[in-house]
Every structure is written in structure tokens, then in C-alpha cells.
Amino acid sequence: MSQDVETTYPDEGTPELEPFNAVAPLRNEGDRPEPDDAPAAARHVFGNPDAEICVVEFGDYECPYCAGAAPVLHELVESSQGQIRLVFQNFPLFETHPYALTAALAAESAEATGGPEVFWKMHHKLFKNQSRLTDGDLRLYAEHVGADPDRAAGEKAQEFAPLVQADYAAGVASGVVGTPTIFIDGAPYQGVVDVPSLRRAAGGLSSAPRKRFFGLL
Template sequence: MSTPSHAKPDRALVALLSPDPATDHILGPASAPVTVVEFGDFECPSCRQAHPTVQFTLSHFGPQLRFVYRHFPLREVHPHAELAAQAAEAASAQGKFWAYADLLFNHQSHLDSRHLDAYARQLDLDMPRFENELKDGVYRQRVQEQVEAGRRLNVRATPTFYVNGVFTDVSFGLLQLRDAIERALRKPSAP
């Protein structure tokens, strides 16, 4: 596998990174000139570290930024990540994705099913619905589709960020994300 491309993405990659309000978790207006897509894992320590920075970045750039979160659970190293992603989807079905995601990142060392249920109770979710959707694997396919999209983009680690469709390497710090957003804001819009 090659590493994510730093060059201008081709049309197929752009299509993979286009936000879909029906399946993606999106903050910020569709009219924002910059879209950041994160592939993340709720059990990943680096994603947990990035979480407050992403929140600050959203606040800092305001309506100039649209943020999209997609699941990329690294099952081989994070055994609870996939179920946590499905639980977040079940919470999303009840309008609580972002609040549930905050709980998952804030309690990252407690992502077993008992704790996932406790977080749902804490948010006053419809528990029979939440538990049945998890037990039945209702959101397994959605999570797998996001993982597959990440694989097609050569995502191998989390968090992985794309700013306006261009891979942004944050391995040397999340300041790279802010810098990429600022560069994207300075670029003239395409006609």
C-alpha cells in the first residue's frame, strides 16, 4: 500500500471524501470553504489527544469550517473500538452522536458493553432500542463502509485527517491541521 497522497486528489478520492449528511457526522455549515474529514477510532490514544484540538479548531474557525467524523476502528490493536463505533451510531440514531462521542473519548479505557450501556443511560437514550440495535449489529455495515472508504484512501493509522480532500500529516503534531486549514482558506475558490 502506498502512503496517502499529498498532491491534489483525483475525482475518485474526492467522491470518497464528500460528506454525506445521511451517513456522516457533520459539524459546521455545508457552505464552509474548508471541510476536514477525520478517520478516527474511539479507543485510539492519539484520537483522544486530538479530540480537544478538533473542538478548539472548530470553535476557532467557526463557520469557515465543516468537520466530518468517520469511523476507522483498528480492531487488531483496539478490541473495543468497533463496538464503540456501533454504539456511537446507535446514539446517533437518537440524535446524540457528538455527546456520546465525547463520553467515549473521555472514558476511553472503559469501552466494554457494560460501560457503553452506562453512557447511553447517562444521555437518557431509549435503552431497549439502543441495546437491541447493538445486539443485532444494526450499524455494523455502516461502520464497515467507512472503514472500507478509509482503506481505499490508504488510511492505516488514526487519526487521519483530510483538509479539502488533501491528506494532512499530523504525525508531528496537530499544529499541522491548523496550518493546513489556514492554507486552504487562503486559496482562491475554484470558479
């Protein structure tokens, strides 16, 4: 256990940040590969899995803007009456965020050992405690949410590395260079990440022909 972490300390909370524009690095339609070129499994789905509209987020657990986006995206899904689902894909910016990769492995371990509900609990736990992501902290969080702490960090967590690598590769293939990067039904979202703006974007796409996005739709 990390020496600076107590078992009862409260979540630090989502950082207060001004609304921000989502990263949209794709230059043009030709930059996006065809779905069969970069298949990816939708492992982490929040909301109705058969929802008409699919929002895909590529995120990093050490990115403060991803922490700000997380409750917004969940509110978007929860207020959609089953019409929108969220798919989370790992995109750890390991060169600038030293704990992002191990945090992603811990989240994957939570899914494997506790199931989807435990994954989403871990997902929010990591975002709420971004300044405390050492191996000891990750084991503590895993135990708190009902996952296996022994597989949340260290050598045993490395078994989940291929899952994170697959997400990262899918992001690179679709032109992702920063986080959070959001796609709505395969189209890069370029607006402010708040519920009204995302809802308008999703509504604007609802009557348009949909494109498959790496096998997720």
C-alpha cells in the same frame, strides 16, 4: 451493566500525550481514488455544515491519540467563526483495539436514537472513558447522554454495522492505515495536531482550488 462501573463515576479525562504528527499514508496523488469511486455520506458533521473548509478525521474510539485529537479538532471548528467544519468517519482498528468496533456501533446508535447533538456527546464520552468500553459501559453511556441504551450494545447494535463498514471502506480506499488520519479539503494533513498548526494548514488551503473528497465537500 458492567460490574466495575458505577452510574456516578466521573469521566477519566483525555490522556496527557505529547503533540503528535497526523498519519498521512497516501504515497502520491495517484493513490487517492476519484470521488465517484468511493462515495461516503457525511453523517457526523460538527460545526457549520456549509463551512468553506472541511476537515475529515478517520478515528478509532480506543486510540489514545484520537482521544487527544478530539478536543483539538473541536476547538479548531469552534474558533473558526463558521469557516471550518469537521466530519468524523469511523476507522476502528479492531485487530489491536478489541472494543473499538463495538464503541463505534454505540456511537452510531446514539446518532440514530438521539440525533447529532447526542452523537457528539457520546463521541466525547467514549474518548474520555477509553478504558471502560464493555457492553455494559456502552449502555450506561448511552443512557447518560440521552440515547437508547438497549440499542447501544449487543445484537441490536449490529444494525449499525453497515454504517461503520462504509466508513472503514472509505478510509481503506483513501489509503488510511492508522488513526487519527486527517484530511483538510481532501489533502492529507501531515503536521502536528494542535490548533495553531491545523489553522495554518487550513488557511494555506483557503485560497487554493478545492478537491472533492468522497462526496463530503
